[in-house]
Amino acid sequence: TLETDEELERLIVQFESGPYQDVVPEAVEVPFVLALSDRQIRGRIDAVYRSADGASYQVVDWKTGTAPADPLQLACYRLAWAKAKGIAIEQVDAVFYQLPTGKIVRPDELLNEEELLAVIEQLPSSFTL
Numbered sequence: 001t002l003e004t005d006e007e008l009e010r011l012i013v014q015f016e017s018g019p020y021q022d023v024v025p026e027a028v029e030v031p032f033v034l035a036l037s038d039r040q041i042r043g044r045i046d047a048v049y050r051s052a053d054g055a056s057y058q059v060v061d062w063k064t065g066t067a068p069a070d071p072l073q074l075a076c077y078r079l080a081w082a083k084a085k086g087i088a089i090e091q092v093d094a095v096f097y098q099l100p101t102g103k104i105v106r107p108d109e110l111l112n113e114e115e116l117l118a119v120i121e122q123l124p125s126s127f128t129l
Contacts, residue, residue, distance in 0.1 A: 010100070011064055011099050011100065014099050014100065014101075014102050015099060017102070018097070018099070018102050019097075019104065020047070020049070020060065020097065023049055025047045025048060025049055026048045026049055026050045026057065027045070027047070027048045028046065028047050028048075029044055029045075029046065029047075030044065030045040030048065030081070030084075031043070031044050032044070032045065032077075032080040032081075032084065034076055034079060034080045034083070036113075036116055036117050036120045037117055037120050037121055039120050039123075041076050041080075043073075043076060043077065043080065045059055045061070045077050045080065045081060046060055046061050046062045047059075047060045047062065048060070048081060055091065056091045056092065056093065057081060057085070057087075057091065057092050057093070058092075058093040058094070058095065059074065059077045059078050059081050059092060059093070059094040059095070060094075060095055060096075060097050061073065061074060061077060061094070061095070061096050061097070062096075062097050062099055063096050063097065063098050063099060063100075064099050064100065065100070066100065069096040069098075069105060071107035071109075071110060071111075072111070072116075072119070074094040074095070074096065074107060074110055075094070075110040075111040075112075075115075075116055076116065077094055078092045078093075078094040078110055079112070079113055079116060089112055089113065093106075094106075094107075094110055
């Protein structure tokens with residue numbers, strides 16, 4: 001959460017000078033429910049951009065604070081978008097955009113559906129996502 005109007009103004013200025021300023025998103029604030037095993041993962045994808053050639057997508061999770069970002073979150077977002085569009089997960093890139101610094105952070109590797117399922121199956125049944 002943003003504490004002050006000054007913080008919000010700094011983030012607006014950073015966005016306006018960043019790589020997404022002139023790019024029209026394909027979708028914003030996309031709610032999803034992703035079923036993995038007997039679990040449901042619910043979330044909301046901040047923004048999705050289509051590649052210039054229209055063949056792929058980039059899921060962007062905006063980060064306004066300094067807390068570490070979790071690649072597991074992006075992996076879920078990427079899979080959810082691929083399933084929603086009926087496309088291969090390889091057609092979906094996913095990144096964090098650290099708004100305070102203006103940096104795009106792309107995790108070295110994002111889990112695919114099989115790998116996410118393996119992680120989910122290791123969680124205790126009482127664990128909620």
